[in-house]
Amino acid sequence: MYSMNDKSALKQLIDTDEFSNKLNLDRKTYGLVFDKRTLNSIYYIIKKFNIDFVDFPISSGKESLVFKVIDKKKKAYALKIYKISTLKFSNTFEYIRGDYRFDKERINRSNIVYIWAQKEFTNLDDMRKAKVKSPFPYGYYKNVLLMSYIGTKNEPSPQIKYIDTDFELLYKKLKINLKNMYKKAGLVHADLSEYNILYYRKNPYIIDVGQSVSVKHPRANEFIRRDIKNITTFFLKKNVKCSEDDLYKYLNGDKDD
Numbered sequence: 001m002y003s004m005n006d007k008s009a010l011k012q013l014i015d016t017d018e019f020s021n022k023l024n025l026d027r028k029t030y031g032l033v034f035d036k037r038t039l040n041s042i043y044y045i046i047k048k049f050n051i052d053f054v055d056f057p058i059s060s061g062k063e064s065l066v067f068k069v070i071d072k073k074k075k076a077y078a079l080k081i082y083k084i085s086t087l088k089f090s091n092t093f094e095y096i097r098g099d100y101r102f103d104k105e106r107i108n109r110s111n112i113v114y115i116w117a118q119k120e121f122t123n124l125d126d127m128r129k130a131k132v133k134s135p136f137p138y139g140y141y142k143n144v145l146l147m148s149y150i151g152t153k154n155e156p157s158p159q160i161k162y163i164d165t166d167f168e169l170l171y172k173k174l175k176i177n178l179k180n181m182y183k184k185a186g187l188v189h190a191d192l193s194e195y196n197i198l199y200y201r202k203n204p205y206i207i208d209v210g211q212s213v214s215v216k217h218p219r220a221n222e223f224i225r226r227d228i229k230n231i232t233t234f235f236l237k238k239n240v241k242c243s244e245d246d247l248y249k250y251l252n253g254d255k256d257d
């Protein structure tokens with residue numbers, strides 16, 4: 001637990017060995033993540049939302065870090081930080097280009113990481129309105145996003161990859177969420193897999209939607225096909241009766257099952 005009252009506390013937190021050890025960060029990554037601009041963005045968010053302390057790190061991936069943080073009223077959030085220097089421009093641009101919601105002209109190498117957080121925020125907001133179970137987006141600033149924390153006091157919810165449950169039932173619930181995401185929110189996840197779905201209170205929660213695109217994106221159909229393939233492969237392994245074609249038809253059809 002580290003108090004977040006001032007900038008130096010934040011800096012201290014980040015400089016502790018405990019912090020970098022827990023995250024398994026090597027020196028190079030560490031420098032990439034916590035550059036001055038990122039520190040300032042984190043600082044902006046913790047001030048604006050009265051964040052009191054960082055509870056624990058949740059995840060350290062190639063392109064982002066996620067922490068559980070707590071505000072002054074003891075409410076928990078997940079703080080996601082996009083690594084500024086490791087996001088590849090060409091990869092990223094594919095998902096933004098062709099998305100009419102974002103202003104393409106103003107995107108360049110140095111500000112694209114900021115678009116990413118904005119995109120994830122907007123997508124989560126659209127999903128929430130479409131009743132898709134997903135983290136509630138509270139705010140973002142530059143490359144930092146604050147959303148609701150999915151999990152218990154001591155443990156973030158597991159990815160469905162790592163659970164044992166009634167997968168038949170889980171698949172049914174997931175289908176409904178995916179249809180709402182696709183038809184109501186008008187979004188294709190574009191990186192859907194058993195790693196980007198959390199299991200919380202017996203429900204699937206869809207996360208990691210920075211790269212998700214509008215169904216009007218020129219490559220939307222290719223992306224939805226890929227998502228469907230990943231999901232079907234996973235659930236077939238769990239002995240759920242399903243197929244790519246059935247799921248595709250379900251998502252595109254008017255029927256509810």
Ligand SMILES: Nc1ncnc2c1ncn2[C@@H]1O[C@H](COP(=O)(O)OP(=O)(O)O)[C@@H](O)[C@H]1O
Pocket residue numbers: 058059060061062063064065066078080135147148149150151156157159195196207208209
């Ligand atoms: N709101 C959240 N609540 C709890 N855990 C989360 C939340 N968002 C992300 N995580 C955890 O952090 C991991 C990484 O987040 P994710 O958004 O998938 O980013 P990426 O995979 O691009 O690094 C997730 O797999 C999940 O375990």
Ligand SMILES: [Mg+2]
Pocket residue numbers: 195196208
């Ligand atoms: Mg992920």
